[in-house]
Amino acid sequence: MAMTQAEVLAGLSEIIDEIAGVPADEVTPDKTFVDDLDIDSLSMVEIAVAAQDKFGVEIPDDQLKDLKTVQDVINYIERASVTA
């Protein structure tokens, strides 16, 4: 069953809090990981791996570098879930 965008956001927020210590209420769709949430590229890799495990989708490195905002990741997970 496909998850709603709100459910993906909630799951993603949990991961970001756990790994980067950013409170869930700050993780909104428009935020960029690097500039707004101050998450470095190494932590971003950790978040991507955790998201793969949680949502059951693959995020290859060449896709990861294009995921700049929280909404980008939500959209990617949504598309990947549909095709999976």
Next chain:
Amino acid sequence: MVNASTRVVITGVGVITPVGADAPTTWQSMLAGHSGVRALTADWAARMPCQIAAPAAAEPTTLIDRVQARKLDRCEMFALIAAREAWADAGKPDVDPAKLGVVVASGIGGISSTLSAYDTLRERGWQRLSPFTVPMLMPNGSAGWISIELGAQAGVHTPVSACASGAEAIGYGIDMIKSGRADIVVAGGTEAAIFELNVAAFAAMRALSLRNDEPERASRPFDKNRDGFVLGEGAGILVLESESHAASRSARVYAVAAGAGYSCDAHHIAQPAPDGAGARAAISRALVNAGVSASQIAHVNAHATSTPAGDVLEARAIAAALGEAAANVVVSSTKSMTGHLLGGAGAVESVAAILALRDRMAPPTINLDDPEDDLGVEIAVKPTELQSHGPEPMAVLNNSFGFGGSNVAIVFTEP
């Protein structure tokens, strides 16, 4: 170019050790003769001949922010905890970042991260390794993290010389200031190696005490019934500062880091030279480098680890290096209480030596029930007041020796 006229002073100290999570607690525990040695409770300990160690007095994860702790090896947490204490103790000095250096050593580095990463790799594949695995296992990780926290840009260094590493870091820091590269250097050493591989490997060398039924009695330097060292963990950090910089901000000064002496045994990869000549040379060179006479030395915090080979050689080397003045010296091995912190030892014991100088009080060497014969120096078995022998400032010595033949001695004098 080293400017010999530049004096280096100590303006801050910080430690986390098996007998205290900060410097004041550690020092009081040492004066009270408390042992930090415990029975090992980990499952793997049952498979080891040695089932005792001296864990840090506080779990570092309780003192470090949770998110930062995810990126840190245990030894890096110890170093940060000690560095924060030392920096605050120094009054959080205002200093040009280009003149602030960090020299923090480790004998082994992030060994627990190496081991757990290898387990993860084997069990779950490379994709599940933390992206921070490399900075967690590299020995200079602690120095790097401290430099980031303090904004230190003069240089970040990590000498590696096994159990002499912490002392060597202090020596390097003194040189950074004397050479004009830095006004302040945060220097010391850290270790977190109480893990199955390390206990097994030291046990394979037959280096560890097997006094499992009496943990607190196991570390007994200079005692006839010593049977090896006890593995400890923790960190020690000193804030070294040029005397002029310290004076400009009216900083409290513990002591002068007067000089360091080095030698190499060039004899055996893990055993001291049988005549103790290397240790003696390091002490003699430290006195010359510091411009201090043997008669000024009132106290030595010895390397003495409680191994059969090293302790007696060191005592005799101290006696030989100081000559007649050795009669006035009180020697202590605080490893009798903390166990052996490997790369952290030289820094923690330098802090102990500095506080002994401040209080004019040598800490006891516990468990010394039956001292070896012919040591040639007095070993403190209870807190012992230090005696001045002349008008010159009182001085103390810290010895640290490491596998590979490294011998380091540091001299501290009264301000």
